[in-house]
Amino acid sequence: MISERLQYIIDVVPILDTIADIGTDHGYIPVNLIKKSRAKKIIASDISKQSLQKAKDIIIKNHFENVIDTRLGNGIDILDIDEADGVIIAGMGGILISKILETSYSNKFINKKPVLILQPVQQAKELRYYLYENNFKITDEYVMQENNKIYHIIIAEKHHKIDDRYDKIAKHKDIYMEFGIINIEKKSELLSKIIRNNIEKIKILINELSKKSVEQQHIDFLKDRLKNMEDIYYETWGTYPKA
Numbered sequence: 001m002i003s004e005r006l007q008y009i010i011d012v013v014p015i016l017d018t019i020a021d022i023g024t025d026h027g028y029i030p031v032n033l034i035k036k037s038r039a040k041k042i043i044a045s046d047i048s049k050q051s052l053q054k055a056k057d058i059i060i061k062n063h064f065e066n067v068i069d070t071r072l073g074n075g076i077d078i079l080d081i082d083e084a085d086g087v088i089i090a091g092m093g094g095i096l097i098s099k100i101l102e103t104s105y106s107n108k109f110i111n112k113k114p115v116l117i118l119q120p121v122q123q124a125k126e127l128r129y130y131l132y133e134n135n136f137k138i139t140d141e142y143v144m145q146e147n148n149k150i151y152h153i154i155i156a157e158k159h160h161k162i163d164d165r166y167d168k169i170a171k172h173k174d175i176y177m178e179f180g181i182i183n184i185e186k187k188s189e190l191l192s193k194i195i196r197n198n199i200e201k202i203k204i205l206i207n208e209l210s211k212k213s214v215e216q217q218h219i220d221f222l223k224d225r226l227k228n229m230e231d232i233y234y235e236t237w238g239t240y241p242k243a
């Protein structure tokens with residue numbers, strides 16, 4: 001049994017010829033993608049020899065050596081030019097994912113625009129900023145919960161210009177980047193709960209900090225964040241969140 005997070009990633013990967021799984025570690029993603037016939041060939045890579053060995057072991061156990069190629073190395077450097085139709089980078093921080101893209105996406109993809117399936121374990125906001133500011137289009141995104149942890153899954157691809165959705169945001173940009181423009185458009189019950197929880201936590205924090213000698217600047221920042229979140233909640237769900 002794989003985790004719900006990994007199952008979610010596998011379920012949203014489209015059927016493609018060749019998929020690269022960067023930072024594969026245990027190798028569960030490539031093995032399960034082959035089991036589900038999502039790709040004809042997978043390139044599973046990791047920067048750590050020890051991690052890649054774990055992937056090799058599970059690939060051999062499943063007799064998938066002929067369809068899953070393993071490579072040791074940094075990010076997408078391990079790919080040949082235009083080699084993959086999809087690239088999965090999951091289970092890392094959003095800043096690391098953006099660095100991996102920044103380092104070699106443009107050298108490795110000349111005539112192809114692979115589908116990117118990105119799953120930051122933190123810094124989803126920073127990753128979204130990177131993607132939008134560097135002409136990647138977020139085509140879909142999801143938010144899911146496992147063991148009280150929230151995970152974002154972002155599907156993106158290179159675009160010839162800045163994404164219209166991003167261009168049109170006039171206010172609350174930070175909040176849109178934190179939760180995702182498409183996630184907010186989807187108005188899911190889970191996202192509504194996540195934003196309500198955030199609002200409650202900020203209110204408690206403001207209350208606690210107001211009793212201590214904390215710089216007013218810090219409290220003002222939190223109040224501003226609270227107002228932005230309440231506004232987005234109202235604009236999306238049509239009511240102000242109840243406690």
Ligand SMILES: C[S@@+](CC[C@H](N)C(=O)[O-])C[C@H]1O[C@@H](n2cnc3c(N)ncnc32)[C@H](O)[C@@H]1O
Pocket residue numbers: 006022023024025026029045046047048051073074075076089090091092096100
């Ligand atoms: C926490 S594991 C995630 C494994 C799997 N992708 C998942 O979502 O469960 C992160 C893996 O990324 C690898 N990694 C970190 N930086 C990397 C890089 N620059 N290039 C390739 N792999 C990297 C680590 O060695 C580690 O095995």
